[in-house]
Amino acid sequence: MKTRSAKRCRLFAFAPAITCMLLGASTWCAFADTPERAASKPPIAGPLHVAPGSLFFVDADGRGIFLTGSHTWANFQERGVRGETPDFDYDAYLAFLDRFGHNFMRMWMWEHALRMQFVPADVPVRYEPLPYRRTGPGTAADGLPKFDLEQFDETFFRRLRARVETARAHRIYVAVMLFQGFSVEQKGTDGVDPHKGNPWEGHPFNVRNNVNGIDGDLNHDGEGIEVHTLADPRFTRLQERFVAKVVDTLGDLDNVLWEICNEGHRGSLAWQDHMAQFIRQIEKSRPLQHPIGITGAPLGTNELLTTSADWIAPTGKQWLTDPPRPSGGKRIVVDTDHIAPWNHDPTWPWRCLTRGCSFILMDGYMDFRLGSPDRPNPEWDDVRRAMGAARRASERLDLAQAVVDTKRAGTGFCLTVPGESVLVFQPDRGKPFTLTLEPGRYRGLWHDVWGEHETAITVTSDGTPQTLTPPRGDAAVLFLQRIR
CATH class of the missing domain: 3.20.20.80 (Glycosidases)
Incomplete structure (x- = not known):
């Protein structure tokens, strides 16, 4: 070849409409x-x-x-x-x-x-x-x-x-x-x-x-x-x-x-x-x-x-x-x-x-x-x-101990190690959601789907649901780790 x-x-006509981008070697x-x-x-x-x-x-x-x-x-x-x-x-x-x-x-x-x-x-x-x-x-x-x-x-x-x-x-x-x-x-x-x-x-x-x-x-x-x-x-x-x-x-x-x-x-x-x-x-x-x-x-x-x-x-x-x-x-x-x-x-x-x-x-x-x-x-x-x-x-x-808990977060997208950490995804841009955590203090990050635009967050929980709002108007990821 x-x-x-x-x-x-x-480029065959039945393929999706993807342009052949004939760019130079420096671009690649x-x-x-x-x-x-x-x-x-x-x-x-x-x-x-x-x-x-x-x-x-x-x-x-x-x-x-x-x-x-x-x-x-x-x-x-x-x-x-x-x-x-x-x-x-x-x-x-x-x-x-x-x-x-x-x-x-x-x-x-x-x-x-x-x-x-x-x-x-x-x-x-x-x-x-x-x-x-x-x-x-x-x-x-x-x-x-x-x-x-x-x-x-x-x-x-x-x-x-x-x-x-x-x-x-x-x-x-x-x-x-x-x-x-x-x-x-x-x-x-x-x-x-x-x-x-x-x-x-x-x-x-x-x-x-x-x-x-x-x-x-x-x-x-x-x-x-x-x-x-x-x-x-x-x-x-x-x-x-x-x-x-x-x-x-x-x-x-x-x-x-x-x-x-x-x-x-x-x-x-x-x-x-x-x-x-x-x-x-x-x-x-x-x-x-x-x-x-x-x-x-x-x-x-x-x-x-x-x-x-x-x-x-x-x-x-x-x-x-x-x-x-x-x-x-x-x-x-x-x-x-x-x-x-x-x-x-x-x-x-x-x-x-x-x-x-x-x-x-x-x-x-x-x-x-x-x-x-x-x-x-x-x-x-x-x-x-x-x-x-x-x-x-x-x-x-x-991750070996993580479980799915669709009820813990109002978004329905939640992976958690109970009592230790939580990863929540909010696909609805900028929309507030409820989150229930075991009692304690948690520290973590907000970021977008690309892991960028990070914002630090600290949360104190008494074990009851609380409402959190993503800091940007995009789909958002929240990670929280319990502070010992």
Whole structure:
């Protein structure tokens, strides 16, 4: 693939109205990393785990961890038109996360080598590297040698290891995606639309593309959703072999979480749960065990809660403005990708934090679909900044002991360590609200959703409700710590 200076900006009409900002290199330098940014995040300390009674994941030092970060589609594999789309600059992406104080990413995995459903069928969108060697004999749909599904391509696994290790150096947790729902079907179409790219055409389990005789399209309808079921033991054996190889590659790293599949189809739940239990069985005898996630859309939240997953990414518009309290023993990671993908409301991370949920952003960043712009869209900076501010605020509390108390504050958004500290979010600009505290004196701060415009406050409570008014006419955050 060519460098950015030589690329042609391809912006598809169906993408959101995001301008390709062809700014010079000096502008992009504004996103450069600084040691202070990375150092401000707590160091990674052992794999995250589920601690009884804690709303959030807890690390080996007993700290509760609010996960938040921008994730984007090409942060592991290259995707785009060869010779036209610039290579993904992973170091610049990590600097971008550091700049905003983010501590988490989903590392996207694509199973197919060719085609994208969001572009016309004649656009040769490619994904590379893939985990299997291309040995032939014969050529696959993309004109390259066919895959041998019994031979791994170490280039894929070396890149995977290097990227997760580098993220760790930046104090970033990585949810490693293992499978991709958009690789086996077009989605959103009634059958295959010949005018759109069909990812199944480029999938290694398409019988046209492998030398092993594997045909993932059991009903011959032009898509391969059967691959994400337990319908054929041959598929499952190959997938388990791949998962075991990924676990071998990354299993000693403590910044890893597993995500079984992005947006698997409605019939994939049993298969996803099988893969989660397979990982759990592998890791049971290993020194480190990592959290396993099963994520939503089109699978619903209630379905996800029935699985053996440690964490889920729920679906439903209520998570946008009024996130429910976590239930079912799962840790909740609210992902805009499954709820409102192009929403960048800076109050959203705070609504999630004060309801006991982590929050991550599906970030267009500089993707091929958006025309490979020379910098991320600055219109999204407000939510990116708010995410980092929420992460820093979460570290003021003993997050491992914090509970949601919607009745303590009149706003309904309140996270508290009873008798010790409280974090309240007021989304209604400048509006007074009631707050009930245990008797005592409290000291703390008001600030806006970006952690700026701080105002010190001291409160004395006799245990009865009192009315507090934000000092500015904006959405406000209040943190109070009891004075001993």
